[in-house]
Amino acid sequence: MLRQTKPPLSDPLKQLVGQPVAAIDTPALVVDLDAMQRNLNRMAEFAKKREIRWRPHAKMHKCSAIARLQVQAGAVGVCVQKTAEAEAMAAGGVRDIYISNEVIAPQKLARVAQLAHRLADEGGQLAIAVDSREGVERLGQAMNEARRDGGRSAVIDVFVEIDVGHGRCGVAPGRPAVALVHEIRKHPALRFAGLQAYHGRAQHIRNPQERREVIAQVVRDAAATRKLIEDEGVKVPLVTGAGTGSMVCEAASGVYGELQSGSFLFMDADYARNERDPAQPHFEHALFVKTQVMSAGPQHAVCDAGHKSHAIDSGLPMVHRLEGDPELEYANGGDEHGILRPAAGNRLPEIGRVLWLIPGHCDPTVNLHDHLIVVRGGLVNGKVDRILRVDARGALT
Amino acid sequence: MLRQTKPPLSDPLKQLVGQPVAAIDTPALVVDLDAMQRNLNRMAEFAKKREIRWRPHAKMHKCSAIARLQVQAGAVGVCVQKTAEAEAMAAGGVRDIYISNEVIAPQKLARVAQLAHRLADEGGQLAIAVDSREGVERLGQAMNEARRDGGRSAVIDVFVEIDVGHGRCGVAPGRPAVALVHEIRKHPALRFAGLQAYHGRAQHIRNPQERREVIAQVVRDAAATRKLIEDEGVKVPLVTGAGTGSMVCEAASGVYGELQSGSFLFMDADYARNERDPAQPHFEHALFVKTQVMSAGPQHAVCDAGHKSHAIDSGLPMVHRLEGDPELEYANGGDEHGILRPAAGNRLPEIGRVLWLIPGHCDPTVNLHDHLIVVRGGLVNGKVDRILRVDARGALT
Secondary structure, three states: OOOOOOOOOOOHHHHHHOOHHOOOOOEEEEHHHHHHHHHHHHHHHHHHOOOOOOOHHHHHHHHHHHHHHHOOOOOOEEEEHHHHHHHHHHHHOOOOEEEEOOOOOOHHHHHHHHHHHHHOOOOOOEEEEEOOHHHHHHHHHHHHHHHHHHHHOEEEEEEEOOOOOOOOOOOOHHHHHHHHHHHHHOOOOOOEEEEEOOOOOOHHOHEEEEEEEEEEHHHHHHHHHHHHHOOOOOOOOOOOOOOOOOHHHHHHHOOEEEEOOOOOOOOOOOHHOOOOOOOOOOOOOOOEEEEEHHHHHHOEEEOOOOOOOOOOOOOOOEEEEOOOOOOOOEEEOOOOEEEEEEEOOOOOOOOOOEEEEEEOOHHHHHHOOOOOEEEEEEOOOEEEEEEEOOOOOOHHH | OOOOOOOOOHHHHHOOOEEEHHHHHOOEEEEEEEEEHHHHHHHHHHHHHHEEEOEEEHHHHHHHHHHHHHHHHHOOOEEEOOOHHHHHHHHOOOOEEEOOOOOOOOOHHHHHHHHHHHHHHOOEEEEEOOHHHHHHHHHOOOOHHOOOHOOOOEEEEEEEOOOOOOOOOOOOOHHHHHHHHHHHHOOOOOEEEEEOOOHHHHHHOOHHHHHHHHHHHHHHHHHHHHHHHHOOOOOOOOEEOOOOOHOOOOHHOOOOOOEOOHHHHHHOOOHOOOOOOOOOOOOOOOEEEEEEEEEOOOEEEEOOOOOOOOOOOOHHHEEEEEOOOOOOOOOOOOOOEEEEOEEEEEEEEOOOEEEEEOOOOOOHHHHOOOOEEEOOOOOOEEEEEEEEOOOOOOOOO
């Protein structure tokens, strides 16, 4: 494990707790706790009503304290994409973790096997995805070595990832998936746990009817693959997948048993561009970059948040409007600057003026920050409730 | 100062030093030390020949150890964009630091003033840019308060930023700049140090002749503003600016006294798309993301480096070709994945295959990583020479 242990919070950060929002220096990543809590409640209620498990993706918030809040609200555990993220979640007290991604490097698989044993010792469970025979063999070998070294007997849950149209990882649905299930079953330390079937691009199809049509095919592929496996006498315990954009479809499918949606908690500008499916709970923006104007010319103003403060892979941030705020458009000003232009009839913001940005994409935005500054009571009159460490930030390996 | 002190290197990281390149787990940010050293030597030689100072921009590498190497090679100090970057550079032993950007928040200006005194005590110097009367007044007040509190007498060097066509910060060249010079001179703790004149977008104009034409106008604006100020009996000690793309023009101008180029040290894929000006030294790619194939289908392979490993604001990474490597195109696979497609006649890389990516933009790429893994002896047979902490990573405020 190449990651560092994290130092304790610095004194100025500790002293920020209890202070009004105005005391937060810019740029900073701020969570509106009230909005986040409402999103969390709505998700828990949705899953309960649909009688489906939820395992939110912690690649989004990268914060074990938030993962624990999600588990308290009813989540069965979390997904992650990286071994180092799984280690950070486990170090933060999360006991049920699924690496919903392939791991190939032997040095990482040794860490995966160690973590599987550690979580099992603590009454938890580790799961992982595979999409190749090579991957299954390497994983089986790593688990065997960890068993031999420690004289222990943990098993790891293994999901077969099928490519349901995203076009990234995963074997083809049908026979190739069945073949992989048989490979898994050859290894005593691997337990076939079901199918990983996630269509990432479908999350951002703007029209809900089109999203439904794409996911209908996803569900057919998953169901057909499940049937082929079960026809050979092997039970498929779970089909897992879905994101914030499409989750109402998977939840209604009767095929999926678990939802992996993560972004619902913070809701970014990109997800807000989706037309909401009527079946989907209303999720609010809960993640903001606090920024301020540092330069003002005759035609535009410049704020102190550029794309080292927020990710721009899914579009630029939107400028949030609090009461009395001008309507402003954010244009890319580079790594450290944002260019602000007022809409027709609106005034330019003055130097020192505080603004709140809704990031285009929450996952890589959170990954740029060491801390989430959590505010209760709103962005105008609220106070800093707590500081959460983004303890899986930079957890790349 | 809201930043954390950094913990010591973890044992696995320490143990990596001296190991072969193969021991570096993926994804990881790797510096080819030999190439970096050649780039550094060429820059030092260029500046010496042109009789111009160089003050490389540390917003690019965010690493005080590299800043010290640059100073040893002849740089007068470094530029930064943020107060927290300046603090990290000072904590790492850099004594001559220029915040080439506006700072407006009173809590940050208090830190700027503290740092100015601290550097002065150590025989160093802090400088900063301004582009508004408000900014000058706030800075003067913060310096006065720090003087009163500590009974000290440091002055801060203040550059007037003029907008020479980039369209971001800066007052208009000419009279508005002169007015700001007079404002600065009202404050005993502020010393007018010259003009900040940087055209960021010009750096990426592909054709060298077009770059020269744009910079010719930049130089005219800077020269005319300097003349107006000097006509009023105020000396303009320095005109500073330029980047890796345009620096040959500013160096030849007779107007600029200092170059701020930063990217020359690592050379990213975007700068490589510039047609090289014949007057410019040859700079080599020295920064790579080591990645490996984690999934392979019939049409494409998937590697473990997505845009949480490298910035994509200036285009996707290029796949570097070592001897025997297939020619591959990198497509965006999201936060954690890269899609690799072979060029016609090339084979797909197999699972576990190591690949090296040249990032599209080095500055925000470095900002995603805690460490630079520095390799000597090349990417094939080299060894890990040292691990450098990116000590200003995430230094946003």
